[in-house]
Amino acid sequence: NAGVTQTPKFQVLKTGQSMTLQCAQDMNHEYMSWYRQDPGMGLRLIHYSVGAGITDQGEVPNGYNVSRSTTEDFPLRLLSAAPSQTSVYFCASLPGGPGYNSPLHFGNGTRLTVT
Amino acid sequence: TQLLEQSPQFLSIQEGENLTVYCNSSSVFSSLQWYRQEPGEGPVLLVTVVTGGEVKKLKRLTFQFGDARKDSSLHITAAQTGDTGLYLCAGISGNTPLVFGKGTRLSVIA
Numbered sequence: 001n002a003g004v005t006q007t008p009k010f011q012v013l014k015t016g017q018s019m020t021l022q023c024a025q026d027m028n029h030e031y032m033s034w035y036r037q038d039p040g041m042g043l044r045l046i047h048y049s050v051g052a053g054i055t056d057q058g059e060v061p062n063g064y065n066v067s068r069s070t071t072e073d074f075p076l077r078l079l080s081a082a083p084s085q086t087s088v089y090f091c092a093s094l095p096g097g098p099g100y101n102s103p104l105h106f107g108n109g110t111r112l113t114v115t
Numbered sequence: 116t117q118l119l120e121q122s123p124q125f126l127s128i129q130e131g132e133n134l135t136v137y138c139n140s141s142s143v144f145s146s147l148q149w150y151r152q153e154p155g156e157g158p159v160l161l162v163t164v165v166t167g168g169e170v171k172k173l174k175r176l177t178f179q180f181g182d183a184r185k186d187s188s189l190h191i192t193a194a195q196t197g198d199t200g201l202y203l204c205a206g207i208s209g210n211t212p213l214v215f216g217k218g219t220r221l222s223v224i225a
Binding site: 004033035040041042043044045048058090092097098099100101103104106107108109 | 124145146148150155156157158159160163165203205207208209210211212213215216217218
């Protein structure tokens with residue numbers, strides 16, 4: 001049981017490039033989400049999904065796209081990378097909806113640097 | 116927007132000392148979670164508190180949920196170097212996504 005798997009672990013992009021951060025979970029969780037973590041800013045929600053075909057914006061969605069075609073996968077796309085998107089990105093999932101008291105299961109993060 | 120304020124932001128103590136970390140909000144939450152994050156890893160859940168006034172113990176860690184369900188505290192007794200990490204509180208309210216505080220970075224020195 002791998003849990004939440006994120007790839008790649010590290011990535012360096014030039015300004016203007018695009019890329020996709022991958023996230024997969026094997027726990028059959030309905031809810032999946034993407035956070036970014038910056039020093040002194042805590043975890044900020046980018047986008048989330050309550051099931052296949054359903055996505056919604058979080059606190060900081062600008063510059064990012066998501067889609068949820070399967071229960072297992074929730075990729076995060078950077079359309080045109082900017083230095084302000086330098087951060088550590090975490091994918092997280094949980095069974096049921098966000099109002100449940102179940103734990104969020106996090107991946108180990110993708111460290112992205114945009115030069 | 117619901118906000119969770121954590122204090123202190125940084126804490127450096129000697130092994131064996133006690134400490135308390137706070138998580139405060141002006142909003143009411145149906146429940147509150149505490150996570151610990153170690154370098155290079157994602158946060159891992161420590162506990163969920165759901166009832167106002169609830170106290171939960173996890174070995175040397177004691178978690179309390181305020182009577183009004185707006186605040187919480189984490190007390191560590193006789194801290195060990197293995198307690199070093201980033202402690203995050205997260206509030207749950209209805210079906211909206213979790214709201215995280217900015218965290219308290221704890222360093223326990225031998």
